[in-house]
Amino acid sequence: MSPYEPLIGAVVFLVFSGLVLLFSSKKIRTKFPPVFRKLSAAQKLRRAIGLAVEDGSRIHVSLGNSSMIDPANASALAGLSTLSRIGQLASTSDLPPMCTSGSGDLQILSQDVLRGSASDTHTLSQFDPVLARMTGVTPFSYALGAIESSQDSGTSAYVLMGDFGPEAGLLLDGAENQGAYKLAGSNSLIAQSIFFAVADDTLIGEEMFAMPAYLGSQAVHQASLRVQDILRFLIVLILLGAVVSSLAGWL
Amino acid sequence: MAENICPICERPNDPSAERCWYCQAELASGEQPTPVNGTDWLNGLREESEQVTDVETPAETGELEKPEEIPDWLARIRTREQLEREAQANTESAQTEPVVAGKKEELPDWLKEIKAGFSGKKSESEQDDSAPESFSPLATSTAADQKPLAVGQDQNEDTDEWLSRLAAWKPTDAESQTVDEGQDAVDFDTSEPEIPLTPMETPPKPQFDMDSLAALNQAEFRPFESKRGNGWQKLNTDELDADQQDEPQPEKQLSFDDLSPAEEELAPANFDINALRETIAVQHTDPDFFAEKVTPDASDASDEDDLLEDDFQDLNLAGVENTAVASHEESIFLEIKSEPQPGDLTSSPFVPDDLPDWLATAKLEKHEKRSNEPISDELDAGKLEATLDKGNLPAWLQAARIPTPDADGLYDSRKGETSESGLLAGISGTLQTPSFGMDIRKPVGYGSALKVSERQKQSANLFANLVDETFDDNDISLPKKSKNRRMIWRLGLAFALLLAVFLSSNILAPFIIQPALFPPEVVSVYDQVDALSLDKPVLLTSDFEAAVAGELSWSSQALLEHLMNRNMNLVIISSNPSGSTLMTQLINNAAKNVQGFDVSTHVINLGYLPGGATGVKLLAENPRAAMPYTHNLDAAWNSPILYTVYSLSDFGAVVVLSDKSESSRAWVEQIRPALGATPLMFVISAQVAPLLQPYYQSGQVSGYVAGFYGSLAYEQMLQQTSKSLSHLGAFQSAMLLVVVLILVSGVVALIRPARTERKG
Amino acid sequence: MKSPLSMLVAVLSGLLVLAGYFFPFPALIAIRTPMLDWAVTLAGIAGLVAIINLMVGVHLKRLREPGSKRFFSIVVIISFLMVAVFGFYLGPADQKFQRVVTAIQTPIETSLMALLAITLTYSSLKMLQRQRNWMGFVFFLSVILFLVINSGILAFSAEIPVLQDLLSGFHQIPAAGARGILLGIALGSLAAGVRILIGSDKPYSG
Known part of the structure; x- marks a missing residue:
């Protein structure tokens, strides 16, 4: 590892944080309103939430089996933000959302998120702590446990957001057997390829991290999305520059 | 005015x-x-409400309420109930009263009495002189806000009583007849005797904004929704029917043709007709709201706001919350009060009283169908919110309100969520107008033996529709037929695959195609293992689940045997709980094929390394601290195998057995810097190979053995009797069968028109 | 209202660990290493809590409810108790204990993997019905192409240089595509991390 790598990392982190703070400010948001492309999956998810509210059915959020001390936890964090938002939007439903995960720390966090949503929406009386549960400690046991958990709970929509492996295929198949709507996103490429074949809507790549912003969460979610775009373009420019340089013999 | x-x-x-x-x-x-009192008999009431909301202050209302210790609204309801009972006794005389033509003086007695009840048993002339009393729930609750908590609790109890009374209250025939007569010339919406809905009937006032509507907690209205079949609702239904029969609305009735585009937007086959029903929650958000929501504003620009403030705004969403909930409650109101479509009631042979209560109610609860054609007039929420002030809500109502999403998001979220017809025409962000009396069922023949009147047919159809709707709502699973078809397909597929696997060992054996070249990454692993120094142990790390133990057992067998043939010392650690057990099993199986290799002296098992990538990082920094004990809880580093090891670079090689690309990447990223010249090799599941390839190309990974072909190549390099080769036929035949099946199904899917097209 | 104390602890912990990574000074490492140890321990405790929640909150609760799932809950509870008791008594390194666990776990999970193969094949058969767009078509073609390549039946291509180059080019495509997607995911991960580190995104109530 180059000695400059940590330094570059620190600079990227600071720049990213600074830009997020900058774009979060109301002044910037007002002057330069963000324009994002249409994400049909977000639209459909909101519709599914609405249907669940109206039908009195449940939304099942699966956060995968990564641990918070794994690098893959970012996808689970995005899943938690989405869960929080779904919890708020579906607060008027007879059946509050359910969350399954494959690790203990995610179970505790998801329980906390669901409780927080219930508290925010004054539906604590409907809150059942068991609605957030770890259904298995291995990927396949987790997947089967998640299917089993939602089978008798009137689930009409599945949202898979987190770190998954091939076992996600079984999870989605279980959802399909119930005739539920399936939206899935993961940091894992294997999971994404499976999602594309099985799920109704797939969040490819970083779309998963954009989902909280598309569901209308805090300003900082939108701001981070804008900064992501800026950095992506920078990376593209750097890559193109490197290619041109190497072709020209400068590197 | x-x-x-x-x-x-x-x-x-x-x-x-x-x-x-x-x-x-x-x-x-x-x-x-x-004129104020021109056509709407409720104008008088509105006028009163205006006065009340203008003049009323919390202190005043508090003073007014204290002497009786009963909320005004409750007093009014009780008065009204009393008056209605009196009116019931005098029904015959009331029937002969002239129809209300719109002027207040010509109102029927019972309406005047209600008005008197609203105004606190005072006539209008008296009201001008006296302090006005609140009559709306809003005003009452404002007063209640000033009271101590105990009063609030009493109020809740009073509310329950009020609700139960309303629910139990049914008009007699004579009374409903009076109502019908009164409604001949009275606007339907304003004639509803729903006292809790009164705030919606008040005239537009800046002070009475959406917040006022939002103050009505949804929980308060659930009883209304659930009690639609009660007498209170039946009255509404009767009124609706009567009104419709007298004055059919010139609204276009919704049809399924209008709905089809909305249906197509959804994922195929997963949403049924229910998918057409927009909901409150959906209406509160819009995916594109941030694309257009913010309009540059001078006042905004001058605002000094930091991130924290913004975040809190976004979290609390005070402004939006009100509007959003308002629209929500509004939609609930309107749903209850929605007017029946003319086509239904004008053609209906039923007199409202002919229907039993449950049927009358059921008509109102029919599925909502909506058109998704947008209305050009969109709600200008920005202007609206700018002109509206917050209602002065009592604490209990404030607390009961449901917070809603981003304020900015609300406005745009309403776009497109508009109804084209009915009372909701032009209102964005509301539930769509339900269509009544739409019979979508096939005509049923009853035969000549059974004499069925038109009315009975309609009743039967209505009942059948209700039953259908019940099943629609509750049964969200796939139809049984579809499930059975899926099951059959899967069984057929499994049978075909198993057949291909079994036949391959005999019939298909001559057609096996062996790989001609050895993959360079496998060759690299072989060379590295061949060059290992005997005095340094090899660290074998297990990072796979039991599910892929079969595949990795194949892939790793040749490599493990190679290491054992070289009489290397092996150190096992696992980054998942069951990994060390699985790894021990693999080593024991490999050791059976290698003569002279003693597992007990050459292998040390350090057990489970907790913490995932964090644990790997700790291992890279200080292996002795990260794994102090063996699997048997003995001191690990006193062993002769590990005696000379202080860091990862003291190992001869590190071999990671993994089934996940993410964890493989974590191993590379975390331990590569600490390895120095020590080679890092992988035995991986075939699915991981494409993602590990860049690390091999960049030199961060010394080599890897991936999947079936990797182990086959390694076996061939070791010049072993190839075990993998015996399974190659099964592998290839199953793969080719899958290719053929997918290809055929894909071609069929491309040629065959889409399901929606097939359905026309 | 989120507790400011919990937010402060979370943000400071995150920043300290991150600073220790970027600037590996001895003082920072001395703080970071025990913190990571605590995190690992906490994760283990969280796993235990979650397992207890699953057993007590879900399966024991289900025993009191009528229904066919009661039987499965009984099986789960008995299996859990047996493994826990024997694991504590014999120790995880005991050969017999290991053999029993692997003899149950490995066949079950391997069977599930086989089931997954059939499930995914079936889903692939229906994929073009589900994804009737150009993305679906490209995915379909990719599936066919890489199944054929990975089946090994193109081994004869080694003798045809053009075909060999073409196939090795195809092998690079997934790596290139994956790298692009991974860059996006990395940026998203960075965004998620930054949101938490600056305290604006709080997946905890404190």
Whole structure:
């Protein structure tokens, strides 16, 4: 590892944080309103939430089996933000959302998120702590446990957001057997390829991290999305520059 | 006071208003002003409400309420109930009263009595002189806000009593007849005797904004929704029917043709007709809201706001919350009060009283069908919110309100969520107008033996529709037929694959195609293992689940045997709980094939390394601290195998057995810097190979053995009797069968028209 | 209202660990290493809590409810108790204990993997019905192409240089595509991390 790598990392982190703070400010948001492309999956998810509210059915959020001390936890964090938002939007439903995960720390966090949503929406009386549960400690046991958990709970929509492996295929198949709507996103490429074949809507790549912003969460979610775009373009420019340089013999 | 009548909902509005307060439709500027008491008998009530909301202060209302210790609204309801009972006794005489023509003086007695009840048993002339009393729940609750908590609790109890009374209250025939007569010339919406809905009937006032509507907690209205079949609702239904029969609305009735585009937007086959029903929660958000929501504003620009403030705004969403909940409650109101479509009631042979209670109610609860054609007039929430002040809500109502999403998001979220017809025409962000009486069932033949009247047919159809709807709502699973078909397909597929696997060992054996080249990454692993120094142990790390133990057992067998043949010392660690057990099993199986290799002296098992990538990082920094004990809880580093090891670079090689690309990447990223010249090799599942390839190409990974072909190549390099080769036929035949099946199904899917097209 | 104390602890912990990574000074490492140890321990405790929640909150609760799932809950509870008791008594390194666990776990999970193969094949058969767009078509073609390549039946291509180059080019495509997607995911991960580190995104109530 180059000695400059940590330094570059620190600079990227600071720049990213600074830009997020900058774009979060109301002044910037007002002057330069963000324009994002249409994400049909977000639209459909909101519709599914609405249907669940109206039908009195449940939304099942699966956060995968990564641990918070794994690098893959970012996808689970995005899943938690989405869960929080779904919890708020579906607060008027007879059946509050359910969350399954494959690790203990995610179970505790998801329980906390669901409780927080219930508290925010004054539906604590409907809150059942068991609605957030770890259904298995291995990927396949987790997947089967998640299917089993939602089978008798009137689930009409599945949202898979987190770190998954091939076992996600079984999870989605279980959802399909119930005739539920399936939206899935993961940091894992294997999971994404499976999602594309099985799920109704797939969040490819970083779309998963954009989902909280598309569901209308805090300003900082939108701001981070804008900064992501800026950095992506920078990376593209750097890559193109490197290619041109190497072709020209400068590197 | 002149008023501007809305051309859509025909309700009076403030003359200065550009849009209708109720339906947000554009008002004609040149609209003829209508006298206050012109056509709407509730104008008087509105006037009172205006006075009340203008004059009322918490202190005053508090003073007014204290002597009786009963909320005004409860007193009014009780008065009203009493008056109605009196009216019931005098029904015959009431029937002969002339029809109300719109003027207050010509109102029927019972309506006047209700009005008197609203105004606190005072006539209007008296009211001018005395302090006005609140009559709306809003005003009452404002007063209640000033009371101590105990009073609030009493109020809740009173509310329950009030609700139960309302639910239990049923008009007698004579009474409902009076109501019908009274409604001949009275606007349907304003004639509803729903006291809790009164705030919606008040005229537009800046002070009485959406917050006022939002104050009505949803929980408060659940009883209303659930008690639609009760007498209170039946009255509404009867009124609806009567009103419809007398004055059919010229609204276009919704049809399924209108709904089809909305249905197509959804994922195929996963949403049924229910998918057409938009919901409150959906209406609160819009994916594109941030694309257009913010309009540059000078005042905004001058605002000094930091991130924290913004975040809190976004979290608390005070402003939006009100509007959003308002729209929500509004939609609930309107759903209850929705007017029946003319086609239904005009053609219906039923007299309202012919229907039993449950049927009458069921008509109202029919599925909502909506058109998704947008209305051009969108709610200008920005202007609306700017002109509206917050209602002065009591604490209990504030607390009961449901917070809603981003304030900015609300406005745009309403776009497109508009109804084209009915009372909700032009209102964005509301539930769509339900269509009543739409019979979508096939005509049923009853035969000549059974004499069925038209009315009975309609009743039977209505009942059948209700049953259908019940199944629609509750049964969200796939139809049994579809499930069975899936099951059959899967069984057939499994049978075909198993057949291909079994046949391959005999019939298909001659057709096996062996790989001609050895993959370079496998060759690299072989070379590295061949070059290992004997005095350094090899670290074998297990990072796979039991599910892929079969595949990795194949892939790793040749490599493990190679290491054992070289009489290397092996150190096992696992980054998942079951990994060390699985790894021990693999080593024991490999050791059976290698003569002279003693597992007990050459292998040490350090057990489970907790913490995932964090644990790997700790291992890279200080292996002795990260794994102090063996699997048997002995001191690990006193062993002769590990005696010379202080860091990862002291190992001869590190071999990671993994089934996940993410964890493989974590191993590379975390331990590569600490390895120095020590080679890092992988035995991986075939699915991981494409993602590990860049690390091999960049030199961060010394080599890897991936999947079936990797182990086959390694076996061939070791010049072993190839075990993998015996399974190659099964592998290839199964793969080719899958290819053929997918290809055929894909071609069929491409040629065959889509399901929606097939259905026409 | 989120507790400011919990937010402060979370943000400071995150920043300290991150600073220790970027600037590996001895003082920072001395703080970071025990913190990571605590995190690992906490994760283990969280796993235990979650397992207890699953057993007590879900399966024991289900025993009191009528229904066919009661039987499965009984099986789960008995299996859990047996493994826990024997694991504590014999120790995880005991050969017999290991053999029993692997003899149950490995066949079950391997069977599930086989089931997954059939499930995914079936889903692939229906994929073009589900994804009737150009993305679906490209995915379909990719599936066919890489199944054929990975089946090994193109081994004869080694003798045809052009075909060999073409196939090795195809092998690079997934790596290139994956790298692009991974860059996006990395940026998203960075965004998620930054949101938490600056305290604006709080997946905890405190």
